Amino acid sequence: MKVSKKVAGVEYAIRDIVLAARKVQQKGMQVDYLNIGDPVQFGFQPPDNVKQALINAINNGENYYSTSEGLLELRQEIAKKENAKGLSISADEILVTNGVSEGLDMVISSIVEEGDEVLLPGPYYPPYASYVRLHGGIPVEFAVDLDNSTPDIDDIKSKITSKTVAICLISPNNPTGVVFNEKSLRELVDIANQHNLYIICDEIYDQIVFDEKFVGIGKVAGDSPVIVLNGFSKVHLMSGWRIGYIAFNNSPKLDAIRENLPKLARVRIATSLPVQHAALESLRGPQDYISNFVSEIKKRRDLVVKRLNEMPGLSCPNPKGSFYAFPKIENDRFGTDKEFVTKLLESKGVLTVHGSGFGEQYGSGHFRLVYLPNLETLDSAMNKIEEFVSQ
Known part of the structure; x- marks a missing residue:
């Protein structure tokens, strides 16, 4: 049956890459998911007053x-x-x-x-x-x-x-x-x-x-x-x-x-x-949780950027905001950026996103990772990436 060419042209690399991660998991390998920028999945929750406001609205018939x-x-x-x-x-x-x-x-x-x-x-x-x-x-x-x-x-x-x-x-x-x-x-x-x-x-x-x-x-x-x-x-x-x-x-x-x-x-x-x-x-409501959240994220950024820049064949600008790093792959011995991401996933169980998924012209030759996990998880993931690029 016909599918419109408009829909066929829709891509979302951040979630599309998850299909490859599921295959890796099915083989018994643990996967570090560094692909989706969702702070809530990494333990950051909305404040109790905000959650209560949702519950109150439901209970008060605002449905x-x-x-x-x-x-x-x-x-x-x-x-x-x-x-x-x-x-x-x-x-x-x-x-x-x-x-x-x-x-x-x-x-x-x-x-x-x-x-x-x-x-x-x-x-x-x-x-x-x-x-x-x-x-x-x-x-x-x-x-x-x-x-x-x-x-x-x-x-x-x-x-x-x-x-x-x-x-x-x-x-x-x-x-x-x-x-x-x-x-x-x-x-x-x-x-x-x-x-x-x-x-x-x-x-x-x-x-x-x-x-x-x-x-x-x-x-x-x-x-x-x-x-x-x-x-x-x-x-x-x-x-x-x-x-x-x-x-x-x-x-x-x-x-x-x-x-x-x-x-x-x-x-x-x-x-x-x-x-x-x-x-x-x-x-x-109170806004202090935001500064606490950002303070925690900054620690993670500092760790990840430092580690990435110490690795052979990678360089990473210092992100000024959000919670993503976008390192450049300085040599092509791994093939394309998509091949780099796929090989990293299959050999080390670290899921990132190929840079060309964010635009071929300026994204190619990079990969994106989120630095939302805790410091211990990030440090472990950095060790795996370092092993991969050093092999």
Whole structure:
């Protein structure tokens, strides 16, 4: 039976690679899963007050459809959060979604038509390219300096064509941990304004930064056509509850998408109402658990980056945010990056993700791993990787 070519082109390397890990496990080998960036799977849980808010909502009968835009009180709190980062918006500019992925799908489907081009930071989080292709568009990677956390402005300018409709940013970045500074963000907004492009900025890791203060794009957005994607999976440790949001900057250029995109929210009905109450509590309640979480993650980052850079044939930039390392494979004796990842899995039982799964142009020759497990587990996994590259 027929399958659309659009769906056939969808890829998600982070989860696709798990199929190979299952085969290894079936042979009796223990696998260290360093492929999925889910802090909850590694022992970090939402605070008790947030879990209780979910339970209370269920017990209080909040089990019906919410409004399609999302719970008003939640949207008001989200607007406060985004305004503290620089935007100047109300609850009316917020739309609650089933995770950032649904928000991304809604945004891309609202702006991309057959043959349109969308600029993505190389390397990029795989759903960006998949959704662009799904809706008939063409993903175009632009270069990013991973050591200095800066986008290549000249490269971006050279890749803008009459078919370009948007520039996507992910800061802090998945898979590289790059965090763009204020100067870079301002340059990107200026380019978008000059060429009448949307700026779609994913800030889901906005509070998971280690060495410098995070600057949100809201600080430099002005009245530019900026759309922010964010959610509760990472910072707020609510990954399995699937809740995110779209925030539209207060820009006249966004009037048409502000009017039309919510139709997609109505078609899919709503986001889980009990989970929205939990998200509301996560914003209103104590926030000290976030700094504790980030402090623990920083220790893990420091261990992993140090160990990787001591290994022969590997080099790893220091991630400034998120919880991923993106080491470069300095020689090709292992074959492609996918072959490297597969051989590492089969010989040592360490599951990472091939860098080309995050974009062929700038991801190839790298691999990604998460540093969420405890220090003992990470140290053991580093020993196995070191044995592998030293053999």
